[in-house]
Amino acid sequence: MRKVIIGSIMAATTLIATGEEGLKNLRGVDQELDGIFLREIKYDDWTYIGAEEGVITKVVNDILKENKGKDGFLDTATREYGDGNWQYEWDQIAAEAERSGDYEKAAAYYTVSAYPYFKDSRENYNSYVVNAMENYQKVVEEDGFYYEKIEVDTPQGKAYANLHLPEKNGKDYPVVIFTGGSDVFAIEYYRLFKEYLAEQGIAYISFELPGMGINSHLTYTPDTNIVHRGVIEKIKKDPRFNGKIVVGASSLGGQPAVRTAFTNEEDVTAVVNFCGALSDVWKGINPETVSYLPMLNQVVLADRLDTSIKGFAEAAPEYSLENQGYLGKMKTSVDIMSIGTSTDPVAPVSDAELVTDASDNGVNVIVASEVGHGMPRSVVLPLISGYIVDKLK
Template identity: 25%
Template structure:
């Protein structure tokens, strides 16, 4: 990713010749599907994107500000690609999704820039850290759903990483930007270290499909770091710092290369590695646990996808439009039909790949969410450990407490297997 100057100085002026995100994938079949979990966001036929204010606020964004921003988009009378979707204003202008979220990011960047850089107090450093994190998160959401051929989204991603790196420079924790070789290329990652002088166990994050690697800071700060765990984040293929890698049925290619090279990282104990897979990322994590058990001490999956979503045609048909478009984008498909999507996804099933026919060689913890259509008990039963199986089902209300309890239990379990 190219380095940019100050975000507030770089925000584009209104321009109207950029293709709008919802128009980038040609859909052969229409869909108003709703097969998704409340963890993924709110399904509303008035929006193209899946709106997830709960998760955005959990990551640190101000609640009232998010609501006001969404209201501005919803109230826009500008020309839309599709008049039934509120978030499809054409061109980089007020009412456009990327424009509104990036401008909100710029406000927080400006707030940070207004703090003098000399004789910084602890309070100043804390504020700078938080302001840049908020700017980073707004920019990340501006890029969502992170289509590779979306020029404005790619710019937003660059802004998100720039703000994140500034936030890390004021973090109470040490964070290293590391590059790992993947075949004849390299990929950038972030290693987040707890406050310790010793080498520490490490959690390798396998992202959800709609996330960037910079979206997991709160998990590290509040759950992993206090228990002495390091966290290594890496983007999924086709996204962020991994945008030049294709997503194929060998989905764990990048993470496999990283595991092979962890012994060269001096701050962590490469003999104590836990994989953490979130939603689609559990496909990568589970695949790694079967392929490289000698490198891994445990597998933690948060609402895993390993088989059903890849083979159930009715479930696929009932996915929200933007989710199917996101899958098509990740797979490098400029147009998509239900039949084509079904054919492509079939190869991703770990059961069809022959990996789930025997027990997983490492301890496994799976967390599933009550009434989650995409990740249920049948899915979890396919991931059987020959050493230890732990299953936690979390209620859908109250959602904030359920998420907190689930993440707390994940770290308790990680400690127990180490």
């Protein structure tokens, strides 16, 4: 294993509420909407996919004002689809962008509308699966690339993924398979393809994990990489691809990505795991400790697992890759790069060390930082793109 420690990064920009002054944009400040909003306001991530700072500030302030004085989380206080409702307010902004022909902003705002996505919400389905994806396809095609929604087989039935090609009629493509976490949508990493992979002649496939977005009809069971395996089988039969595959993921997606290095060892060239929740955090969750997790994480993970918060707490240890017999017990010939911060409680350095120790050619990149879990995509994508391109050439 090679360990690399690189310089510190600043904490991501956050949005905080400060009394009558409303929402402020500050850097390096902890999220002070905790306890006020269920959702985290992900300023850096949303501006990175096309949202505007001023629009985020305005919509969140409007929701705060509309629900002022109500009980519970203010972003969930208005459940009917109208003024003050999270989905409604963001859908209005998204529809306005769509009417003006700004499909990138429309896709971004519809995606924020659906965040963090609950499978029983018709508004979530319409905002993301219908509207965000429709605008996203227009963005990809306007950029001169080929887009195709593909269908793959899994033990739970059909799953869906987004295929991107540098050219429609190209062939002999290596491919990157990429996923985000439990509340990150497939379209949010498009810039990895647009800015780094396409010019190198590399195809790109993205999808949501089971239980979310276009795969919300599936359940995130301990067999977490069912969609990955289905996509790989699809690739192997498609003459457009040359058989070289890199799998990448962040946060909750890191677990199925790393798992694929073991279940599909002969098919995968390399895995990139950044800030992946692989083992330690899963082993530590039980009915007594689950309350220490932020409420957003509790309700989102219960939704993905198709259970209650109590059910999630009871099942969590089954998701640990150590408990499943992979990490600490098995080796893989797949090259693995792990990237994480030095202060991440969800993806601790010890998890990354287990991963890179399991690989014949493991690299562990530690970013000295006080950010905690996750890093800005503007920092991560340049770090991983060179590694990916090198493995696929």
